[in-house]
Amino acid sequence: MIPGTKNNMERNNINPQDLTMASDANQECFPSNDDLPTVLLHRLPSFNSPLKEILQPHFHLLDPADSPEPASSFLSSHAKSVRALICLYNTPLGAETLRLLPSLEFIVATSAGVDHIDLEECRGRGIIMTNASKAFAEDAADYAVALLIDVCRRISTADRYVRAGLWQVNRDYPLGFKLGRKRVGIVGLGRIGFEVGKRLEAFGCSIAYNSRQKKPSVPFSYHANVVDLAEDNDALILCCPLTEQTHHIINREVLEALGKEGVIINVGRGALIDEKLLVKFLSRGDIAGAGLDVFENEPDVPREVFELDNVVLSPHRAIFTPESLEALNELVFTNLKAFFSNKPLQSVFKIEGKDYPVM
Numbered sequence: 001m002i003p004g005t006k007n008n009m010e011r012n013n014i015n016p017q018d019l020t021m022a023s024d025a026n027q028e029c030f031p032s033n034d035d036l037p038t039v040l041l042h043r044l045p046s047f048n049s050p051l052k053e054i055l056q057p058h059f060h061l062l063d064p065a066d067s068p069e070p071a072s073s074f075l076s077s078h079a080k081s082v083r084a085l086i087c088l089y090n091t092p093l094g095a096e097t098l099r100l101l102p103s104l105e106f107i108v109a110t111s112a113g114v115d116h117i118d119l120e121e122c123r124g125r126g127i128i129m130t131n132a133s134k135a136f137a138e139d140a141a142d143y144a145v146a147l148l149i150d151v152c153r154r155i156s157t158a159d160r161y162v163r164a165g166l167w168q169v170n171r172d173y174p175l176g177f178k179l180g181r182k183r184v185g186i187v188g189l190g191r192i193g194f195e196v197g198k199r200l201e202a203f204g205c206s207i208a209y210n211s212r213q214k215k216p217s218v219p220f221s222y223h224a225n226v227v228d229l230a231e232d233n234d235a236l237i238l239c240c241p242l243t244e245q246t247h248h249i250i251n252r253e254v255l256e257a258l259g260k261e262g263v264i265i266n267v268g269r270g271a272l273i274d275e276k277l278l279v280k281f282l283s284r285g286d287i288a289g290a291g292l293d294v295f296e297n298e299p300d301v302p303r304e305v306f307e308l309d310n311v312v313l314s315p316h317r318a319i320f321t322p323e324s325l326e327a328l329n330e331l332v333f334t335n336l337k338a339f340f341s342n343k344p345l346q347s348v349f350k351i352e353g354k355d356y357p358v359m
């Protein structure tokens with residue numbers, strides 16, 4: 001729990017009057033900024049987050065985006081003191097920036113995917129990283145299932161039909177198809193993929209998955225390659241991280257294997273799919289539909305799909321709810337506290353060998 005945050009206070013029924021007194025008292029015993037552990041906030045100037053306010057009393061936060069100095073000279077002048085860095089959402093964090101920070105040991109990514117961070121550089125330096133899939137998994141999974149239901153039952157299309165006054169003209173709105181008992185293949189069985197599987201099992205779907213390795217304790221059936229997964233299932237749901245190996249993992253062969261009745265849902269990253277090819281398959285009816293929360297060149301979406309009723313579009317929002325953002329704040333706070341007191345971290349991965357974090 002983060003001391004002093006609004007929602008926690010409400011949950012714990014703290015009287016606001018006590019709080020004012022408590023915070024007055026705390027002010028006196030708060031350590032000065034110099035005694036607090038230093039944390040660098042790495043963000044695009046357009047990205048803001050309540051995290052800053054939440055962390056401020058507990059850490060000496062450095063935020064180059066707030067400084068009039070160019071970021072590189074700001075970083076160089078604080079380089080020695082920075083052992084921990086928060087990388088806000090998908091702010092690119094390349095080798096060049098990382099090399100300005102020779103004392104860096106720990107990166108807290110506030111995203112589930114970390115394809116915007118130079119993992120090679122981190123790996124070479126033994127930098128430890130945590131991601132945010134623990135905070136986001138349930139909401140991302142709900143969203144993936146919602147997209148699948150929407151595509152199958154044509155809900156967004158039905159909404160447009162009613163709003164356009166077409167119901168009065170034509171009572172014969174085309175039927176969608178049943179979700180229950182469908183065969184669903186999940187690409188990437190990390191935290192998000194597993195939550196998707198749990199939810200769809202409850203709908204009576206059969207669940208299979210592809211991931212780098214078979215997971216011994218998972219009740220779903222494993223396919224070692226994505227073409228076989230597509231061939232054997234009615235829908236594919238993409239929940240894997242974007243890496244060199246997964247870039248365009250959904251290619252012609254996979255789309256052909258999925259077939260005319262097949263549906264694809266993407267809550268991972270746009271570049272998991274060869275997007276131009278997907279548009280062709282959708283336009284020609286060579287697959288049945290798609291639910292897309294992510295795109296290759298966000299926020300640009302291929303214009304052709306705007307005309308297609310078999311596609312549900314969403315602006316990269318699957319992970320976000322007020323609750324998931326609160327969970328994220330807790331996770332970041334807990335991990336920073338743990339790091340500076342040598343306690344175990346949550347959602348941690350040491351970037352070793354060919355290992356990538358799960359989403």
Ligand SMILES: O=CC(=O)O
Pocket residue numbers: 110111112113114132136268319
């Ligand atoms: O897509 C969002 C994330 O990776 O957190």
